Amino acid sequence: xxxxxxxxxxxxxxxxxxxxxxxVAALVRRFGQPQVVGEMIAGVLMGPSLIGLLLPAFQQxxxxxxxxxxxxxxxxxGVGLYMxxxxxxxxxxxxxxxxxxxxxxxxxxxxxxxxxxxxLALWMVTIPGMFAERTTTSAAVLFxxxxxxxxxFPVLARIIHDHGLTGTALGTLALSAGCIxxxxxxxxxxxxxxxxxxxxxxxVKAIAGGVAFSVFMLTLGRRLLIRLGSAxxxxxxxxxxxxxxxxTLFTLAAWITDAIGLHAVFGAFLLGxxxxxxxxxxxxxxxxxxxxxxxxxxxxxxxxxxxxxxxMVDDLPLLLVAIAVLVAACLGKGVACWAAARLNGESNRIxxxxxxxxxxxxxxxxIVLAIGLQHEIIGPALxxxxxxxxxxxxxxxxxxxxxxxxxxxxAAGELGVVAMSADEPATSPERGRRGAAPNERGARA
Amino acid sequence: xxxxxxxxxxxxxxxxxxxxxxxVAALVRRFGQPQVVGEMIAGVLMGPSLIGLLLPAFQQxxxxxxxxxxxxxxxxxGVGLYMxxxxxxxxxxxxxxxxxxxxxxxxxxxxxxxxxxxxLALWMVTIPGMFAERTTTSAAVLFxxxxxxxxxFPVLARIIHDHGLTGTALGTLALSAGCIxxxxxxxxxxxxxxxxxxxxxxxVKAIAGGVAFSVFMLTLGRRLLIRLGSAxxxxxxxxxxxxxxxxTLFTLAAWITDAIGLHAVFGAFLLGxxxxxxxxxxxxxxxxxxxxxxxxxxxxxxxxxxxxxxxMVDDLPLLLVAIAVLVAACLGKGVACWAAARLNGESNRIxxxxxxxxxxxxxxxxIVLAIGLQHEIIGPALxxxxxxxxxxxxxxxxxxxxxxxxxxxxAAGELGVVAMSADEPATSPERGRRGAAPNERGARA
Numbered sequence: 012x013x014x015x016x017x018x019x020x021x022x023x024x025x026x027x028x029x030x031x032x033x034x035v036a037a038l039v040r041r042f043g044q045p046q047v048v049g050e051m052i053a054g055v056l057m058g059p060s061l062i063g064l065l066l067p068a069f070q071q072x073x074x075x076x077x078x079x080x081x082x083x084x085x086x087x088x089g090v091g092l093y094m095x096x097x098x099x100x101x102x103x104x105x106x107x108x109x110x111x112x113x114x115x116x117x118x119x120x121x122x123x124x125x126x127x128x129x130x131l132a133l134w135m136v137t138i139p140g141m142f143a144e145r146t147t148t149s150a151a152v153l154f155x156x157x158x159x160x161x162x163x164f165p166v167l168a169r170i171i172h173d174h175g176l177t178g179t180a181l182g183t184l185a186l187s188a189g190c191i192x193x194x195x196x197x198x199x200x201x202x203x204x205x206x207x208x209x210x211x212x213x214x215v216k217a218i219a220g221g222v223a224f225s226v227f228m229l230t231l232g233r234r235l236l237i238r239l240g241s242a243x244x245x246x247x248x249x250x251x252x253x254x255x256x257x258x259t260l261f262t263l264a265a266w267i268t269d270a271i272g273l274h275a276v277f278g279a280f281l282l283g284x285x286x287x288x289x290x291x292x293x294x295x296x297x298x299x300x301x302x303x304x305x306x307x308x309x310x311x312x313x314x315x316x317x318x319x320x321x322x323m324v325d326d327l328p329l330l331l332v333a334i335a336v337l338v339a340a341c342l343g344k345g346v347a348c349w350a351a352a353r354l355n356g357e358s359n360r361i362x363x364x365x366x367x368x369x370x371x372x373x374x375x376x377x378i379v380l381a382i383g384l385q386h387e388i389i390g391p392a393l394x395x396x397x398x399x400x401x402x403x404x405x406x407x408x409x410x411x412x413x414x415x416x417x418x419x420x421x422a423a424g425e426l427g428v429v430a431m432s433a434d435e436p437a438t439s440p441e442r443g444r445r446g447a448a449p450n451e452r453g454a455r456a
Numbered sequence: 457x458x459x460x461x462x463x464x465x466x467x468x469x470x471x472x473x474x475x476x477x478x479x480v481a482a483l484v485r486r487f488g489q490p491q492v493v494g495e496m497i498a499g500v501l502m503g504p505s506l507i508g509l510l511l512p513a514f515q516q517x518x519x520x521x522x523x524x525x526x527x528x529x530x531x532x533x534g535v536g537l538y539m540x541x542x543x544x545x546x547x548x549x550x551x552x553x554x555x556x557x558x559x560x561x562x563x564x565x566x567x568x569x570x571x572x573x574x575x576l577a578l579w580m581v582t583i584p585g586m587f588a589e590r591t592t593t594s595a596a597v598l599f600x601x602x603x604x605x606x607x608x609f610p611v612l613a614r615i616i617h618d619h620g621l622t623g624t625a626l627g628t629l630a631l632s633a634g635c636i637x638x639x640x641x642x643x644x645x646x647x648x649x650x651x652x653x654x655x656x657x658x659x660v661k662a663i664a665g666g667v668a669f670s671v672f673m674l675t676l677g678r679r680l681l682i683r684l685g686s687a688x689x690x691x692x693x694x695x696x697x698x699x700x701x702x703x704t705l706f707t708l709a710a711w712i713t714d715a716i717g718l719h720a721v722f723g724a725f726l727l728g729x730x731x732x733x734x735x736x737x738x739x740x741x742x743x744x745x746x747x748x749x750x751x752x753x754x755x756x757x758x759x760x761x762x763x764x765x766x767x768m769v770d771d772l773p774l775l776l777v778a779i780a781v782l783v784a785a786c787l788g789k790g791v792a793c794w795a796a797a798r799l800n801g802e803s804n805r806i807x808x809x810x811x812x813x814x815x816x817x818x819x820x821x822x823i824v825l826a827i828g829l830q831h832e833i834i835g836p837a838l839x840x841x842x843x844x845x846x847x848x849x850x851x852x853x854x855x856x857x858x859x860x861x862x863x864x865x866x867a868a869g870e871l872g873v874v875a876m877s878a879d880e881p882a883t884s885p886e887r888g889r890r891g892a893a894p895n896e897r898g899a900r901a
Contacts, residue, residue: 017525019714033704263467
């Protein structure tokens with residue numbers, strides 16, 4: 012394919028992706044499901060699990076082989092920007108507010124699924140095709156442990172915000188627990204990626220490099236960025252020149268963590284965390300989020316879906332694996348978080364709600380899985396099983412939360428505004444622009 | 457290269473591109489030159505004309521062959537979005553306001569350079585390597601005619617806005633003349649592209665398809681889009697769902713005009729023109745422009761620069777061609793527009809100013825040249841010569857305008873605010889956000 016042919020194919024492909032994502036998202040929203048669920052499902056439908064199965068020639072025409080790399084790179088840029096914005100919105104204060112229960116819940120919500128994931132991995136390494144040839148048992152154990160303990164932090168944040176629970180006991184608890192747990196899981200993931208790289212040197216480079224980069228970013232880096240914040244405050248807005256500077260740093264951070272053998276999202280997220288708060292972070296969200304979320308993220312969901320082969324899950328052993336993974340995921344996360352919250356003296360309803368929320372895996376898990384596939388840790392069959400688990404747990408979060416907490420709380424008048432629809436018109440343009448955008452991205456992961 | 461390797465290369469490449477573009481733009485701004493001049497030059501420097509000449513291995517590392525297609529597609533997306541936003545800001549009223557002089561100036565600014573370009577083409581077809589083998593003489597004549605008569609409409613708009621000339625006799629005259637002229641030039645270009653496609657069927661498909669698409673967009677399409685405008689007004693903002701819908705239409709329009717044998721920018725521009733004005737267009741600019749201008753457009757400039765071989769212009773015949781093209785460009789556009797304005801009773805100073813402004817070719821010309829190269833109408837040598845002409849004419853616009861008009865008008869107190877620097881802090885954030893963004897994109901073309 013020549014470059015111009017590829018460009019024609021690209022516009023058609025994006026048209027198709029946007030139409031399918033939008034349609035499925037609109038459909039699932041009728042059932043009170045967030046956007047992310049729709050896009051996950053849309054991605055899978057466009058892949059070999061449905062369209063590729065029914066209309067292989069058509070699918071090949073829309074997604075010619077040569078276009079897949081472009082889809083991958085666009086998707087990486089999308090999740091990179093997304094994680095950067097998650098970092099930009101990361102609030103360290105949330106940690107400190109309710110540290111006691113939060114640590115207990117997050118440790119439980121981390122250790123139990125980790126242990127269950129690790130146990131599953133020990134079983135699954137005996138099944139051919141689950142992990143890549145070169146993946147060692149310890150890498151398999153660590154990866155499954157980390158993958159099982161991921162929480163869809165932004166989905167959680169969105170549900171909490173939409174129900175007016177920000178600042179409440181439940182909201183603070185769930186947010187801080189999700190945050191601590193995810194940070195730990197990503198740390199383990201970094202170790203796994205580093206360790207499968209091949210050889211001690213590669214692993215040391217990745218781990219030492221990652222630690223050095225994190226320390227630099229959160230100390231000296233944060234200091235250096237203060238000047239960028241002041242320049243933005245002075246200008247009263249984020250000028251194109253300043254945005255260019257931020258994008259330069261973004262590509263550099265993404266490249267560094269990619270090049271040392273980790274993944275672009277680490278650098279992007281840490282850079283986001285290190286950004287000085289104020290006009291800068293507000294404007295970054297406003298200027299980068301729309302395009303990243305509306306145009307680039309669907310590329311990621313599609314690439315993920317194109318790699319998901321639900322048709323592989325039709326033989327008995329794989330079906331058993333899928334069921335085991337799903338049960339372990341819900342037990343390890345939902346049930347363990349509930350138990351930890353109960354043991355820390357939270358009411359049963361709050362504990363149940365925390366469990367329901369923490370159980371969602373969302374886009375975060377898809378990113379982890381894509382990393383696993385891309386670094387050839389897991390095979391396509393296990394990838395598909397894990398995607399299925401991700402969709403089901405994310406799908407369950409909203410109705411479960413509503414069932415164990417929402418309806419009671421609403422009856423008791425304890426719930427704030429319920430604004431589940433992304434399309435809902437805001438009362439005022441200003442409130443709309445400021446208030447609604449976070450949720451809608453939040454809805455993705 | 458595997459997809460993940462390409463992704464690592466992509467982040468490094470973008471880092472490099474952003475650093476070079478930003479540095480050169482900052483440098484030229486000291487000489488009162490707009491951003492677009494800096495990015496044009498930056499693109500050429502990154503190509504075989506400088507970095508590729510001095511550090512071939514380094515250049516190959518930053519721009520591996522496999523990454524070039526990605527750069528092309530990203531750049532196409534960038535110019536597509538850019539032309540869409542130019543369409544969104546297109547004001548039909550401007551046409552009508554000062555139609556008399558405007559038509560005269562634009563006809564002169566169209567016919568004279570067209571005739572000179574056509575004449576040059578008749579000479580240049582005798583020089584080997586200027587045009588592609590298959591390019592017929594008539595196609596060469598039409599292409600050179602259209603290419604010579606392009607005006608950098610947005611550069612013109614930016615200079616006028618920056619000098620507070622919007623709404624003045626000069627401002628209205630130059631803007632409307634630029635607008636009419638460009639529309640005509642793009643029309644001719646569409647005919648050229650269609651005619652070189654190979655065979656009557658292809659040409660008919662492109663021409664008939666292009667006409668049908670334009671008519672549809674500006675009649676029924678515009679009507680259908682009114683509902684989108686109302687939905688946005690009702691919501692008071694452009695929700696992600698509505699933005700998704702716009703992006704869907706954008707990819708569709710770009711794909712259609714690409715697929716019928718024209719170019720994505722036609723569809724994108726016409727869709728922009730057809731968009732209902734109001735919250736929708738304001739929010740589209742705000743949500744799409746920052747990323748498109750800061751991140752995607754530099755990809756286009758770079759791809760253009762990578763194809764520019766100024767080292768080819770070192771033999772005498774080519775140097776003669778370059779000088780002839782440059783002289784014809786300035787005579788045909790600048791001088792002819794001045795003469796037409798004078799004949800229509802404008803003062804000498806205003807006429808000179810109009811000539812100085814209309815002479816800039818900007819990003820618009822680079823888009824036309826890229827189309828010519830991509831459709832294999834012109835060869836790399838002529839492409840390089842024309843890029844050189846584009847840079848020089850764009851470079852000349854600001855100082856020429858200042859010399860023939862600005863300094864006198866400023867002395868006479870007739871000029872409004874002079875805000876040439878894109879970095880200049882705005883007085884208030886609101887004004888900043890609303891007021892400054894247009895210029896800065898405007899500055900590109």
